[in-house]
Amino acid sequence: MASDALFEVRDLGVCFTTPRGRVSAVREISLEVRRGECLAVVGESGSGKSQLFLGCLGLLAAGGLVEGSARFDGQELLGPDAGPRRAALGTRLAMVFQDPMNALTPHLTIGRQLAEVVLERGLLDAATARARSLEVLRSVGMPDPEARLRQYPHELSGGQRQRAAIAMALMTRPDLLVADEPTTALDVTVQAQVIDVLRGARDRGLAVVLITHDMGVVAGIADRVAVMYAGRIVETAPARELFAAPAHPYTAALLASVPRLDTPLAARLAGIEGQPPAPGAEPDGCAFAPRCPSALETCHRSRPPLESLGARSVACHAVRLAPGAGP
Amino acid sequence: MAGSTHASAMTDGALWGDARRRLRGNRAAIAAAACIAVLVLAALLGPLASPYAVDHVDWTLSPLASPPSLANGHWFGTDSNGRDLFVRVWTGTQVSLLVALLATAVSVVIGVAWGATAGYLGGRVDGWMMRAVDVLYALPYMFFVIILTVVFGRSLWLIFLAIGAVGWLTMARIVRGQALALRQREFVLAAVALGLPARRIIARHIVPNVLGTVIVYATLTVPQVILFESFLSFLGLGVQEPLTSLGRLVAEGALEMETAPWQLLVPASVLALLLLALNFLGDGLRDALDPRLG
Numbered sequence: 001m002a003s004d005a006l007f008e009v010r011d012l013g014v015c016f017t018t019p020r021g022r023v024s025a026v027r028e029i030s031l032e033v034r035r036g037e038c039l040a041v042v043g044e045s046g047s048g049k050s051q052l053f054l055g056c057l058g059l060l061a062a063g064g065l066v067e068g069s070a071r072f073d074g075q076e077l078l079g080p081d082a083g084p085r086r087a088a089l090g091t092r093l094a095m096v097f098q099d100p101m102n103a104l105t106p107h108l109t110i111g112r113q114l115a116e117v118v119l120e121r122g123l124l125d126a127a128t129a130r131a132r133s134l135e136v137l138r139s140v141g142m143p144d145p146e147a148r149l150r151q152y153p154h155e156l157s158g159g160q161r162q163r164a165a166i167a168m169a170l171m172t173r174p175d176l177l178v179a180d181e182p183t184t185a186l187d188v189t190v191q192a193q194v195i196d197v198l199r200g201a202r203d204r205g206l207a208v209v210l211i212t213h214d215m216g217v218v219a220g221i222a223d224r225v226a227v228m229y230a231g232r233i234v235e236t237a238p239a240r241e242l243f244a245a246p247a248h249p250y251t252a253a254l255l256a257s258v259p260r261l262d263t264p265l266a267a268r269l270a271g272i273e274g275q276p277p278a279p280g281a282e283p284d285g286c287a288f289a290p291r292c293p294s295a296l297e298t299c300h301r302s303r304p305p306l307e308s309l310g311a312r313s314v315a316c317h318a319v320r321l322a323p324g325a326g327p
Numbered sequence: 328m329a330g331s332t333h334a335s336a337m338t339d340g341a342l343w344g345d346a347r348r349r350l351r352g353n354r355a356a357i358a359a360a361a362c363i364a365v366l367v368l369a370a371l372l373g374p375l376a377s378p379y380a381v382d383h384v385d386w387t388l389s390p391l392a393s394p395p396s397l398a399n400g401h402w403f404g405t406d407s408n409g410r411d412l413f414v415r416v417w418t419g420t421q422v423s424l425l426v427a428l429l430a431t432a433v434s435v436v437i438g439v440a441w442g443a444t445a446g447y448l449g450g451r452v453d454g455w456m457m458r459a460v461d462v463l464y465a466l467p468y469m470f471f472v473i474i475l476t477v478v479f480g481r482s483l484w485l486i487f488l489a490i491g492a493v494g495w496l497t498m499a500r501i502v503r504g505q506a507l508a509l510r511q512r513e514f515v516l517a518a519v520a521l522g523l524p525a526r527r528i529i530a531r532h533i534v535p536n537v538l539g540t541v542i543v544y545a546t547l548t549v550p551q552v553i554l555f556e557s558f559l560s561f562l563g564l565g566v567q568e569p570l571t572s573l574g575r576l577v578a579e580g581a582l583e584m585e586t587a588p589w590q591l592l593v594p595a596s597v598l599a600l601l602l603l604a605l606n607f608l609g610d611g612l613r614d615a616l617d618p619r620l621g
Contacts (some may be wrong), residue, residue, distance in 0.1 A: 059520055062449075090522025097520075102513035107535045116531070117521050168521065 002159040005032040005071075006207050008175055009095075011167055012068035014048070014055040014062050021282040022065075025051040026231045029068070030306075033176065038198075038208040040222035040239070042215065042254070044276055048231040051212045053178050057095060058085055073175070090117060094169035098181040100161035104153040110164050111149030117171045136167045140197045159190035170206075176226075177201065178209045183217055195220045219243060224311075227251050230277050230287035237312040247314040249294045285319070346539070349615040356611020362604040366597070370424060373417030377402070381418045382569040384409040392587045404589045406579060415571055416594050420601070422572040426487045427552040431545050433491025438498025439534060439541055446506025447497070447529050457503060460496050470491050476564050483566060486559065490552050501544055505537040539616040546609035550602040557598065573598045 014026040026048035033039045039074040043049045055066035056077060070077045072093055075084035097103045105113060114133040118124045130149070137145035140163040142151060153161055162182055183191035193213075199221050202208050204318060211220060218225055222239040227248065235248040246252040252313055253272045277283060283290060289299040299317050306315040350356055374381065378400060384391070391409035395402060396461070403412035408463045445456035479485050509515060510533075518528050557574025559565040566572045573594050580591030 057520065059516065071495070086522065089520065095514055095517075095520040097517055099513055103517040105514040105518070105532050105536075108531065116523065116527075120523055120527055168517075 001129060006035045007033040007209075008071045009056060010069040010071075010103045011116055012052065012055065012066065012070060014051045014060065014064060014066050016061075017063045017065070020280070025279055026055065026211075026232055028142055029233055031226050031233065031236065033207050033209055035175065035207055036202065036205050037223040038202050038210060038221050040210045040218040041228060042212060042214060042218060042225055043228035044213060046276060046279070047228040048279075049228050050180050052228075053180065053209065053211065055094070057089060057093070057178070058082075059095070082296050086112045091121070091123075091172045092175045094172070094176070094181055095177075095178040095180065096162075096165050096169050098108075099185045100165050101153075101185070102160055103165045104161055106166075106171065108152075109149065110151055110153065110156070113124045114149070114164075114168055114171055115169060123172065132171060133167075134172050137164075138163075139170070139200070140167045141193065141200075142167065157190075159187050162186060162190075163197060166194070166201075168215075170201065174206065176207045176209065178211070179192075181213070182210075183212070191217065192220075213254060227254070230282055231279065232287065232315070233306060233313075234288065235314045236318070237314075241312065247312065247319050248316050249292045249318065250288050253293075280292075286315075346612075346615040350611055353611045353614060355607050356615075359604040359607035359611065362600065363608065365602055366420065366464060366604070367442045370417045370420035374414045374421075376438035377411060377414045379414050381414050381571070382410060385411065392583065392590070394587070394589050395593075400414060401530055404587070406576075406590055407583055407587065412576075412590065414496055414594055416573075416576060418528055419573045419576050419594060422483075422566055422570055423553050423556060423574070423598075423601075426483070426556050426566075426572070427549045428488070430472050430487040430490035430494060430552045430556075431548050433488065434494030434498050434548065435541060436495075436522065436544050437491070438495035439502050439537070441495065442499035442502030442504075443506045443529050443537065446503040447533055448523065449507070449510065453503070453507075457500070460499050463493075464496050466493075472559065473564060476559075481564065481567050483570070486556065486565065490555060493550065494548060498541065498544060498548070501540060502537050505540055506533050509533050543613045544618060546605060546612055550605040550609075553598070553602060553605075571597040573601075 005286045009032065010030050012026065012029040013024060015022050029052055031041075033181070039048045041052070045071045051060070054060050055064065056070040058077070060066060060067075061252055066078060072084070072088050075088070075300045077085040077088065102280070104110070108116075111130070111133060114136065115126070115129040118132065119126065133149060134145045137148060142148055142160060142163050146157070148160070148164070153164070156164060162185075166177075166179075166182070177198075182198070183194050186194060195217055198208055198210065202221065208221070210218070210221060218239065225235075225237060225239050226233050227235040227242075227250065229250050235242070235246070235251050237247070242251065243255065246255055250272075253270075257270045259269060259274060272291055277287055277290075283300070284303075285298075285300040286289075286292070286295075286303055288297045289295045292299065302317075304315045306313050333595035379385070380548075385405060386409065388399070388401075388405060388409055391405065392407045393399070393405050393409075395404040401411050401413065403416055405412055406415065441456060441460070471493065475485060475489045490568045506529075512615060515528060515532060518532055553573070556565055556572060557577060560572050560574030563578075563580040565574055575596060576593065580587075580594055583590045
């Protein structure tokens with residue numbers, strides 16, 4: 001299984017130096033992404049899911065430090081040699097950000113921004129770059145691609161902008177695409193279209209890491225899911241098994257809090273009591289224990305390690321994975 | 328949050344359209360622009376309209392310095408050497424404008440490159456680059472230019488080079504501030520994530536975005552340069568005969584203020600009008616582009 005992994009993270013931690021000292025955003029993260037699969041990384045705002053991947057790609061803001069290992073196709077991205085990272089970033093490994101309104105440079109046409117990625121590195125000549133731009137725009141379902149090339153970002157709708165941003169990332173035909181909340185800034189109907197685009201790319205062999213807090217979006221595209229809480233992974237599982245039988249109490253609560261169409265109107269929305277701990281103020285023991293309905297005495301004292309069984313893993317004292325669990 | 332970012336994106340992309348509309352609504356700025364256009368046209372065509380050359384002495388006049396008169400063809404009168412003031416004023420305007428434009432161009436090129444690089448790179452590089460600017464700022468500007476003119480002689484090229492060489496400092500500071508702000512924007516992060524090198528990001532993504540501010544300050548720098556060049560000429564360090572500039576004409580006219588007031592009034596009026604119009608236009612441009620600067 002490990003030899004199949006395109007992207008492998010081992011014991012990764014991200015922390016920031018603040019006036020109050022060092023604050024951890026993310027700790028002891030180990031996960032992997034295989035070729036052609038879609039891994040969804042789920043968590044609340046502040047769980048560290050974005051920082052995790054910004055750290056792997058070397059895109060942290062000033063004051064950010066990353067430790068641990070992140071290997072892409074066997075090559076270490078975080079080592080003392082920045083060569084593999086610079087070679088991979090933007091060619092075989094690409095990242096798309098949350099807000100399409102701001103991720104595109106406002107004063108350059110879409111065509112120039114698309115072509116820049118390949119022209120700047122001398123990968124293609126101008127004519128081929130243009131042809132590739134059109135091909136990629138078509139593959140993301142952009143209506144009337146020729147016209148789009150000459151337009152500026154502000155002339156596109158939100159959904160079209162996000163598609164253009166994804167197209168930019170796909171120009172070099174990468175092996176892995178990290179999409180950081182690509183649908184959060186869009187309305188629901190457009191969300192579905194963007195997920196279709198990502199699914200199409202996944203079906204053509206692209207590995208996708210989808211960072212999101214929207215479980216509905218996860219259900220639409222993910223092969224595997226990693227759930228994060230307070231900077232740590234608390235559960236990973238194949239998507240279908242996660243939805244059918246969530247192991248960790250936090251995952252169960254997350255799924256329960258999603259409103260359903262068949263909920264009576266007068267019923268209260270199910271939330272999770274309390275707040276996630278602020279970075280730097282995590283309690284001893286399990287970070288979720290103060291809010292957990294299944295908390296045991298030992299949960300408040302010692303932090304449960306992430307234990308794996310087969311394709312699933314969970315970090316919880318109160319739950320034990322059984323072989324063959326799930327449908 | 329989506330709302331506010333949406334608004335800023337709208338202004339960014341529709342920047343020039345919005346700005347043009349706002350500028351058109353600003354009557355003072357439009358009047359100023361028209362005024363400048365008229366003055367430039369007059370400067371270019373004026374000498375051609377008059378039968379006199381710039382250094383031709385009209386010996387038929389007595390005294391040599393004669394007031395403006397439509398009859399003898401000296402519409403602005405003549406200076407104390409009998410040279411036609413109409414032609415000299417417009418030739419002088421040409422020179423003043425040329426010096427101003429070239430010197431401003433030099434300061435824009437150096438200032439933008441310096442400031443954008445410092446602002447984008449940040450950290451210690453930024454620190455050192457801006458400390459250099461601070462040190463140069465502290466130099467006595469006037470002495471520096473005077474020393475240059477004494478050492479290298481008073482050529483036209485030297486003047487605008489000297490002025491430009493000092494004028495880039497303010498431009499660098501302004502551009503650096505803008506670049507610092509732009510560095511945080513998400514499209515810069517996206518460009519970095521796509522693996523684009525720093526020089527490419529600075530040149531194609533940062534600099535075009537600061538152009539709005541640069542244009543405003545360049546428009547406001549031009550009158551400063553004209554004034555400075557006039558001051559140099561007043562001191563006798565500016566352009567040399569037979570070339571003349573507005574400053575030289577004002578200097579010469581000031582000497583004859585009591586006996587031949589037109590020699591001072593005409594070039595001074597043109598100079599004042601030009602400076603006023605440029606300042607109004609610069610203000611108008613700044614207001615037009617302001618919402619984006621915010």
